[in-house]
Structures are given as structure tokens and as C-alpha cells.
Amino acid sequence: MTAIRYLRLALLLFAMIVLPSALSAHEAAMGVLEFREVRPGAFIGRWTMEPSIGAARVDLRVPSHCLLRLPEMNCGQKGLVGSITIGNLGSNMSVVLIKVIPITGEPRSYTISTANPVVSILGTGAPTLEAWIELAKVYVNYGIDHILLGADHLLFVLGLIWIVGGGWRLVKTITAFTIGHSASLAAAAFGLIGVPERPLNACIALSIAFVGVEIVKQQRGETGLTARHPWAVAFTFGLVHGIGFAGALAGLGLERRLLPAALLFFNVGVEIGQLAFVLLVLALIWAHRRLDAALPRWGEALPAYVIGSVSMFWFFGRIARVFAAI
Numbered sequence: 001m002t003a004i005r006y007l008r009l010a011l012l013l014f015a016m017i018v019l020p021s022a023l024s025a026h027e028a029a030m031g032v033l034e035f036r037e038v039r040p041g042a043f044i045g046r047w048t049m050e051p052s053i054g055a056a057r058v059d060l061r062v063p064s065h066c067l068l069r070l071p072e073m074n075c076g077q078k079g080l081v082g083s084i085t086i087g088n089l090g091s092n093m094s095v096v097l098i099k100v101i102p103i104t105g106e107p108r109s110y111t112i113s114t115a116n117p118v119v120s121i122l123g124t125g126a127p128t129l130e131a132w133i134e135l136a137k138v139y140v141n142y143g144i145d146h147i148l149l150g151a152d153h154l155l156f157v158l159g160l161i162w163i164v165g166g167g168w169r170l171v172k173t174i175t176a177f178t179i180g181h182s183a184s185l186a187a188a189a190f191g192l193i194g195v196p197e198r199p200l201n202a203c204i205a206l207s208i209a210f211v212g213v214e215i216v217k218q219q220r221g222e223t224g225l226t227a228r229h230p231w232a233v234a235f236t237f238g239l240v241h242g243i244g245f246a247g248a249l250a251g252l253g254l255e256r257r258l259l260p261a262a263l264l265f266f267n268v269g270v271e272i273g274q275l276a277f278v279l280l281v282l283a284l285i286w287a288h289r290r291l292d293a294a295l296p297r298w299g300e301a302l303p304a305y306v307i308g309s310v311s312m313f314w315f316f317g318r319i320a321r322v323f324a325a326i
Contacts, residue, residue: 034099043073059087080121089114095142111138136265143269152204153241154277159211161281164230176231180238182267188246189263195243198322204244205315207237212308
């Protein structure tokens, strides 16, 4: 258990940094721009998902033969073929899904991100190899961004590491958490299950509070449920967090044929981000061992109460949003 002491300072600093900004840590910063063809070569464009991010301020550029005066766009006989660019995406909206709905044929979806601000509209037909590579780049990066900006998820993982320690128990616990959130993410993305986002985010905050209580029990010499069955607790709450991850993909209107690949790439990105965070925490443990650092006695219990306070702060804020929407 000596190694776990070295997590306390990192946990305290982490909790204080994320306190002000994560009431909605799982809400997606992705816009959706739909172009619906109303007659050959003529489209009506509208934002079908605009999470209060000032979508009207984006720098949207369409193929040179298209005349764009939102909400109308006229591409003439050539149709909507060529490059679409959005040049000023930032932290508030890092990804935009472009949906093209032709008069005849299947709707098509394209993704623009800060890393890939240009997308080529190639017309009808099966996605090319380049399109699949672009899809992989966008959704892996989106998954990494989503997990690293998901302060509540990271705080929960940090609490698990604190309780479980290192070694194979930690490997099994993180694996169980991964299996849990991957399963529920897939089920929610395919519409097999559905939970309103705001109550779900409140439940995610409560899961962190539960881990905080388990940490306090451990400090008192008691053996909590997480300490006895860490993999079961991790799997159970992984199911809850996975549905929260699905909120990042919900409502985007991806083509059914692209959804499995987008889901896979997004989940790979989530796992890369989570693994990077776990390795960072383990590196901090190693560094503190090397430095033989120690916290003052008053600091031993403080982080556990901080994690509980932060999670309840999130919980009450998110519950207020639930009642405000009624």
C-alpha cells in the first residue's frame, strides 16, 4: 500500500484543477451540418446539432462552383462534388459531421476535425480506402480528445488505481472497466439501449462519490466492496460510463454502414487516452518512490474528501440541469 500514498498529492492537484469545468464532461463538442438536396444541384443547409457553440461563426468553405448563402447552396449541374473546408474549429467545437442527403440515393456522411479540416465530397459509391483512413484518423483522435477531456472519467479511474494499487489486480480491474464501457458504448450507439444524457451524467458523478467513500473506508482500515471485488465494481460502473461515452456519437446521423467502423475507431481512441493516463499515474508513483517523498499527516485524508466533494459538486449541478429541463 505504500505506493498508493504517492497518488494522494497527484489526486488532490487533479481534483482542484478539474473542479470548475467539468459539470458536462461527457457532452460532445461536435457539430452536425446537414445539406439536403431539394432539387438537382440545389441544397438547403442547416445545423441539426448545435451544442451552443456559435456554429454561425465557423469559417465554412464549399467547392468553388457552389454558391453558398446559408441556408441555401446551389452547385448547378455539377452537383456537390469537391472539397469542403472549415478553417477555424477550436476547443468549443473540434469536430463537425457533414451530412449530404441527395434527392435519390443513400445519405452520405463526412467528418471534419481540427486535425483534418478538409474533406472531399466524391459523390455516390462505396467509401474508398482514403475515406476509411480519414474516418480512422478522425474518430481515433476524437476518442482520445473525449477521454482526456472527460475529467469525471479520469477521476474515477484514478480512484480505482488508488484503491487497487498496482500489479495484476490493477490490470484485471482496468480490463473489466474497459469491457464494461465498450459493451454499453456499442449497445447505446446501435440504439439497443437508451438513457437520457443528463440523468446519466448525474449517475456518473455518483459513481465517483462511491469510489470516494470506498477510499475513506480503506483509510479507516475497513475493507470495502471495491477492495474485495474491484473487477466487478469496475465492470458495473464501466457500463454506466460507456453509455456516457455514447453521448459523444448520439444524434450524429452516421450512415449505418459507417457506424461500426466509427464506433471501433472511437473506442480505440478512448482506450489509447485511458492507457496514457494510467501510465502517467504509474510513472508518478515510480517518481515518488525514487524521491522518497512524503505528505504531511493532514494531507493523507484530504484527497479522499476532495474527490467526494468534487463528485457531489458535479452531481448537484447535473441534477439541477435535469430538473431545469422538466
